[in-house]
Amino acid sequence: MYKQLRQQINKIIDLTDEEFDYFTTFAKLKKLRRKELVLTEGEVCRHAYFVKTGCLRYFYTVQGEQHTGQFFFESAWYADYESFLSGQPSRQNIEALENTEIIMIPKTALEKLYQEVPKFEKFGRLMAEKAFMGLRQRTEMITNQSPEERYLNLIKQRPKLIERIPQHYIASYLGVKPQSLSRIRKRIIQNP
Amino acid sequence: MYKQLRQQINKIIDLTDEEFDYFTTFAKLKKLRRKELVLTEGEVCRHAYFVKTGCLRYFYTVQGEQHTGQFFFESAWYADYESFLSGQPSRQNIEALENTEIIMIPKTALEKLYQEVPKFEKFGRLMAEKAFMGLRQRTEMITNQSPEERYLNLIKQRPKLIERIPQHYIASYLGVKPQSLSRIRKRIIQNP
DNA sequence: CGTCTATTTGAATGTACTCAAAAGCGGTGG
DNA sequence: CCACCGCTTTTGAGTACATTCAAATAGACG
Numbered sequence: 001m002y003k004q005l006r007q008q009i010n011k012i013i014d015l016t017d018e019e020f021d022y023f024t025t026f027a028k029l030k031k032l033r034r035k036e037l038v039l040t041e042g043e044v045c046r047h048a049y050f051v052k053t054g055c056l057r058y059f060y061t062v063q064g065e066q067h068t069g070q071f072f073f074e075s076a077w078y079a080d081y082e083s084f085l086s087g088q089p090s091r092q093n094i095e096a097l098e099n100t101e102i103i104m105i106p107k108t109a110l111e112k113l114y115q116e117v118p119k120f121e122k123f124g125r126l127m128a129e130k131a132f133m134g135l136r137q138r139t140e141m142i143t144n145q146s147p148e149e150r151y152l153n154l155i156k157q158r159p160k161l162i163e164r165i166p167q168h169y170i171a172s173y174l175g176v177k178p179q180s181l182s183r184i185r186k187r188i189i190q191n192p
Numbered sequence: 193m194y195k196q197l198r199q200q201i202n203k204i205i206d207l208t209d210e211e212f213d214y215f216t217t218f219a220k221l222k223k224l225r226r227k228e229l230v231l232t233e234g235e236v237c238r239h240a241y242f243v244k245t246g247c248l249r250y251f252y253t254v255q256g257e258q259h260t261g262q263f264f265f266e267s268a269w270y271a272d273y274e275s276f277l278s279g280q281p282s283r284q285n286i287e288a289l290e291n292t293e294i295i296m297i298p299k300t301a302l303e304k305l306y307q308e309v310p311k312f313e314k315f316g317r318l319m320a321e322k323a324f325m326g327l328r329q330r331t332e333m334i335t336n337q338s339p340e341e342r343y344l345n346l347i348k349q350r351p352k353l354i355e356r357i358p359q360h361y362i363a364s365y366l367g368v369k370p371q372s373l374s375r376i377r378k379r380i381i382q383n384p
Numbered sequence: 385c386g387t388c389t390a391t392t393t394g395a396a397t398g399t400a401c402t403c404a405a406a407a408g409c410g411g412t413g414g
Numbered sequence: 415c416c417a418c419c420g421c422t423t424t425t426g427a428g429t430a431c432a433t434t435c436a437a438a439t440a441g442a443c444g
Contacts (some may be wrong), residue, residue, distance in 0.1 A: 042221055062336045082328060114314070121313040122306070128320035132327060133274055141330045143367055144254045147432075168390065175335055182392050187415055339400075360422065372400055374424050 003051055004028065005103055008075050012130075013123045022117075026109030032096035039094040045060060047104040054100025060092050067125035068172040070138065071097070071165060081131060083147065100189050147176045147186050193255060197242055197295055200267050205315045206223075218301030224288035229309065231286040237275035239296040243268050252284050260364040262330065265359060273323060279352025289357065292353070317334075339368045340376050 002024050002117065005158055009015060015023065028047075032038055033052070039045055041060065049072075056072040058080070069092065072078045084107055113120035120142035141150055155162055162170065171181035193215050201207060207215070220239075224230055224246070231237055233252065241248065241264075249265040251270070261284065264270045275282035276299055305312035333342055343366055349355055354362065363373035 059276070065336060081321065083327055085325070114317075118310045121310065121317060125306075125313060125317035125320055128317055128324055129273065129277055132320055132324045134323060135327050135331060136274060139327060139334070142331070143259060143334055159335060166390075177433065178391070179393085179434090185431085186392080358422075369401065370423070371402090371425085375400085378424080 002103070004052060004075060008050070008077075009123070012126050013119055015119070019117060019119065023105075023113065023120075026105055026113075028104045028106075028189075030102050030104055030152075032100045032102065034099055036096050037093055038096065038102065039080065039090060039092060040169060042089050042092050043094050044087055044169075045080040045090045046107050048077060048079040048084070048107070048110065049094070050103040050105070052101040052103055054096060054098045054102075054153075055164065056094055056102070057097050058092050058094045059166075060174070066172055067175075068169055071161060071169075071173070072159075073164075077127065081128070097169070111187060142175055147174055147180065148187065150174045151184055152188070153179065194295070196244060196267060199267075200242070201315070201344045202367040204318050205311055207311070207323075211284075211309060212310065215297075215305065215312075215342045218297055218305075220298075222294050222296055224292045224294065226288060226291055228288050229285055230288065230294065231272065231282060231284060233283050233285050234281050236279055237282045238299050240269060240271040240276070240299070240302065241286070242295040242297070243270075244293040244295055246288060246290045246294075247356065248286055248292060248294070250284050251364070258364055259367075260361055262326075262337075263353060263361075263365065265352075265356075269319065272274050273320070289361070334367055339366055339372065340379065343367045343373065343376055344380070 001019075005024070005027070006015075006020055009020070009023075029052075030038070038056070039058075051072050051074055053074055056076075056078060057068055058070055058072075058078065059066045059068045061067070070078070078094065080092045080094070082088070082092045083092070084134070110120070110124065114124055125173060141153065147151065151170075154170070165173075167181060168178040171178045174181065176184070197216070197219070198207075198212055201212070211365075221244075222230070230241060230248070231250075243264050243266055245266055248268075248270060249260055250262055250264075250270065251258045251260045253259070262270070270286065272282045272284045274280070274288070275284070301317065302312070306316055317377075333345065337345065343362075346362070346366070357365075359373060360370040363370045366373065368376070
């Protein structure tokens with residue numbers, strides 16, 4: 001049932017069977033249909049989400065425009081840390097781009113685990129550190145690279161993403177308009 | 193001696209006098225002159241830095257150009273998390289913009305503290321979470337706002353920074369050329 | 385097949401960039 | 415005290431590239 005989850009957690013900390021079983025008593029499964037939201041802006045993010053199958057996208061809206069923050073595929077974790085930690089309403093939306101199965105861990109459960117089992121405090125730290133590094137990579141991509149470079153890098157580093165995600169979402173993720181991404185692709189095809 | 197440090201840490205976790213004293217046994221003081229680097233790209237970041245007085249800037253170089261990531265003033269913490277955590281050479285430089293006094297905490301000390309005192313594990317988690325939120329704010333500023341909006345926001349949110357930091361560093365922080373920032377300022381002065 | 389959405393293409397526009405040079409400012413030494 | 419030097423900031427002119435507005439084409443799904 002939770003084998004996949006166990007594998008991912010094992011990459012971060014070693015849990016005994018008991019500890020993992022205890023962890024899973026708090027887990028909730030949820031199935032999402034394509035385009036369904038698991039978090040809507042204005043709500044407080046009270047869960048961490050683990051993608052079992054499918055794909056999530058988080059985005060936020062600025063002046064009526066959607067900005068895509070990130071995509072998450074099988075075995076990835078996500079939560080809107082800002083809302084999750086502060087308890088403030090989230091400005092993000094988290095949406096399933098395909099029919100998607102997720103495992104939800106309530107914040108309250110994590111807090112309980114942090115207190116009861118020191119090992120989970122370490123888990124929490126490592127997750128936050130990992131999240132930080134992921135975001136930094138993303139930030140550098142946006143600040144240091146031209147749209148064309150960003151797209152070429154994405155092809156190189158996450159080729160499966162290109163095949164799986166509709167182009168206008170990729171444009172939004174790269175920080176350009178769909179028309180611009182279309183032209184970028186054209187340029188790339190014409191010039192080796 | 194370490195009163196200022198104690199105050200800042202108290203904002204995050206409660207430490208007993210003994211715990212704090214133990215913590216400070218690992219601390220090292222360092223004075224930096226203006227323009228001096230405390231971390232150079234290629235080195236591994238083995239310390240967390242706490243600014244006692246003065247100001248630090250971290251930047252990295254892309255195709256010969258400096259990109260300023262962030263400024264840190266009195267009572268701020270910094271470390272290149274990526275290098276600090278992974279042990280890989282840093283791509284960042286950390287520089288004093290003024291004569292600056294810092295307190296350095298070795299990574300090895302933190303690891304020891306994490307193991308020995310559970311409370312510090314929590315401290316580590318909270319610091320990572322805080323770092324994450326700071327970076328996210330920065331990322332959104334870059335992705336969602338025009339250079340002019342970024343500058344106006346900076347004036348509003350960190351007015352002291354504007355007075356204290358030379359303009360070309362601010363331009364670099366905002367992701368524009370110094371000439372462009374100069375023109376932005378001109379526009380702002382002319383139009384209310 | 386027809387409708388709706390996604391992608392592509394075209395033309396005009398705007399904004400930051402580059403290259404270049406002038407003006408401003410701070411510090412040093414005569 | 416002033417003259418000079420290096421560095422910062424400003425200004426000008428021309429360019430590059432993503433954007434906007436608009437429309438055509440292509441694909442997906444009922």
